[in-house]
Amino acid sequence: MKRLIVITLTQVIIGLISCSSQTKDLDNLDKVLERIRQIETASYYSTNFFCFSGDTIPIDEKTFEYFNEYTVPADTSVGAYYVKFELSDTTKMIFAYDGKMRARINWKENNFETDDFSKNPWPYRTVIAPFFAKSKALIEYALTTKDSIKIDSVFYKNSVAYKISIFNEEVELVGRLPIHISELGSNEGVISEYIIWINRKTNLPYKFQRTLPANTMIEEISNLKINNLNRNNFAISNYIPVDMPTRTEADNKPKIDLINSIAFNYQLNDLENKSHSLKDISSKVYMINYTSMFCGPCGLSVEFLNDLSKKYSKEDFSFVSLYNENEKKGLLNYIKQHEIKYEILLADKTTLDSYNLHLTPTFLILDNNKRISKIIYGYKKGETEIEIENAIKTLL
Template identity: 35%
Template sequence: MKSLQMAFIKTLVGSLILINSCKVADNKNDFLRKVLGNLEQIKSATYSSKISASAPGDTTAFRTYYWYKKEYANPADKFIGSSFAWFQPADTTKMYLYYDGLAEVYIESDIKTISIDSFQTNTLPFRPITPPFFNYTGSIIKYALETQDSISTDLKYFGDSLLFRLVIYADKQVEFHGKPVYNENPYGTGREVSRYDIWISKSDYLPYRYRRSMSHQTSWESCKNVEFNKAKIEDFIPSKYFPPDYNITVRGRQITAKIDLEGKTAPDWILKDFDNNPIALKDLKSKVLMIQFTGIGCGPCHASIPFLKQLVIDYKYKLKDFEFISIETWSKNIDGIKKYYNSNGLNYKFLLSTEEITKDYQVRGVPVFYILDENRVIWKIIWGYGKGTTDKEIKDAIDELI
C-alpha cells in the first residue's frame, strides 16, 4: 500500500513540476510577445547610441563609438525592414551613414568622399549591414518565439528591468540582418554558440541594451534619450546632409587605386608593441617580410590566426628567411590587446598602428596582407581572408620570393 502511495505522490509531484514548467514557459513567451508587439508599434525612433566591442571572453572594450541615430520602419525594404541614419553626436547635422532600402551610404570626412553601395554586386541572400537598435532586438525576439532551432531562453528580473537571454546551439553562427542568417563559415572554432542578451525596461516593456556574444567577438549597444514616433520617414532627405565639396563614388571601387603600391618601396615606419618596445621596418632583415593589418574583433582576421601561426612555424622557424608581423588597427586598449595576444597563443610580433601608417599603406579594411621582398619592395597585396584560398595565395607569393 505504501509503495502505491509513494508512486502516486511521485507521479503527482512530477505532474506539478511539468505543469509549472509549462506555465513558466508560457509566461515567458507571453512577455516576449508583449515586448515584440510594442516594438512593432515603433514607426520611428531617435536616440543616443553607445556601441562597444571586445575580444571573446573579455569584458574590456577595445573600441567604443557614440552616435546619434534615427531609425524608421520601412516595410518596403524586404531585406532589413528599416531605414536608418547615424550622425555625429556633437553635431547632428553631420551624417556618417544611412541606409534607405536602396543603398548604404557612408560620408567619409577623412577623404571627403560620399561612398555609395547599392548592392548591385552583392551575391548574398541578405544584406551584410547592421540593423538599427529596435529593428535588431525585434528580430532576435521574433526568432526566439518562432524558431525550431536548438535554443535555450531565460528571463531574469532586476529591479526596474528584465534580462532576456537567448542561446543558440549550432555549428553555424546565427546573426540577424533583418532575418536570421546562418553563417556557413564561422570565424570561430566550429563549436559555435551564439548568445544574445537583451535588457528590457519594465516602464515601457521595450529594450534599451543588448549584448551579442560570438566565438570571435562580443559587442553591445545601449540607447538613451529615446523619442518614439515623432520623426517621419517622408521628411528624411539624406542628400541634404551631403557636403557639396565631397566626391561621390561607388563604394569599393577606390580599392583598386591601392594596387599602385605594388612594385613600390614600402613606406618606412617605427611602431611599438604592447610592451612599448619600438620596432622599425629597417630592423627586420629577413629575405621575405609579410605585414598583416588586422583588427581585434574582426571575424576574418580571427579566422586567419591558426593559418598564420602555422605559417610562422613552417617558414620562419624552418627556413629562417621569413618574418611575419601583425599590426593592430582597431584597438588602442593595451590590456585588451595583451589578453587577445595571450589567449590566442600568437607566436609573431603584434604591433600597434598609427593613423600615419594606415594612410601610408592605404588601409581601408582588414585584414590585408603586404608581402615585401628583401629590398622591402611591396611584391604583392592580398585583401581579405578566406580559409584555404587565401592560405594558398599567401604561400605561393612567399615561395616565389624565397
C-alpha cells in the same frame, strides 16, 4: 528500483518545468515583438561599444550618437531607414540609410560619400541595423528559427533580460537577416549569445548585447521618443549641405596594383614603442598580415599563425601582423586572450594606404627583394593555410 523511479520522475518534472519556462519566455517575447511593431518612428540616444567575449570592459572608446529611426517593413534588408547624428550637434548627420543607398558625411574634411550597393559583393547589404530594427530581427529569429537555441530569463525590479543561446552556430544579424557564418570552419561547440533587456513598464527593449567568439557588442538607448517624427519627410538629401562636395568609395580606396611592385618601406612601432622597419628584414620570404581584433576570421587565423611562426627558420621566412593604431588600447588583453606568439606592429594610415589595406585579414607575401609576389584576402580554415604555405615554398 524505487530510487530509479524517483530519479526518473524528478527528471520528468524538471523537463516539464524547463519546457513550461521556454514556452512562457517565447510568449513574452511575442508580446514584446507586437509592441515593437507599433513603433513607426523613434528617436533616441545610443551608447555602444565592443569588448572581449565574456567581458564588459570596452576595448576602445564608447560611441555616443543620436538616432532617428523609421520603421519600413517593406525593406527586406534592414527593415528600417535611419539617420544618426553627432551627439555634440544633432543637426549634423554622420550616416544614413534610406533603402536605396547609404551615405556618410565627414565634417572634418567637408565631404560626403554615397553607396547604392550596386558593387556590393555580398548576397545581403552590410548595413548595421538601428536599435529597434535589430531587436525586432532578433526576436523574430528566436520565435521562428529551427536552430538549436535556449532562452533564459532573469527578472529584475524594472526590467527583464532574455538570453538567447544558439548552439553550434555562429549567427550574426546583418541588417534584419540572421547570417550563419559557417564558411569559416567548423562551428562545433560554438555558442552565439544574444541578450535583450526589456523595460517592464513599456514592454520595449532598451539594451542589446551580442556575443560571438571574436567579441561582444553592447548597445543601450535612452531618452526614447516614439512616433514623434514625420515618416514622409525622411530623405538623405535633407541632411547634406547643398554646397558640400562628394567623395566616392573609389576615391577613398587607392587603385593600386601591388603585384610585382616593391613593398612600401614601413617604419612602425610595436606596443612598447620600439620602431621597426621593413628594410631591416632579411628573410628570404616575408609576409605582412593586416588584421583586426574585431574580425572573426582574423581570430580564427591565430592558431595557424602561431604554428607558422615556429615552422621556418628566420633566415627563410618571417612575418608580422599589422593592427590599426587605433586598436592599441585593447591589444595587450587581446594578445593575452588569444596567446599570440608572433610580432605585432601598429599601422598608421600612410602604411595602410600604401599597401592598399582595407580588408581584414589580408596577407601579402614578399620575395627576397621585398617585391610583392602574392596577395591573399580573407581566411578560410583548411584552405588559406595551404595557399599561404604554397606561396612560401614557391619563393624559397
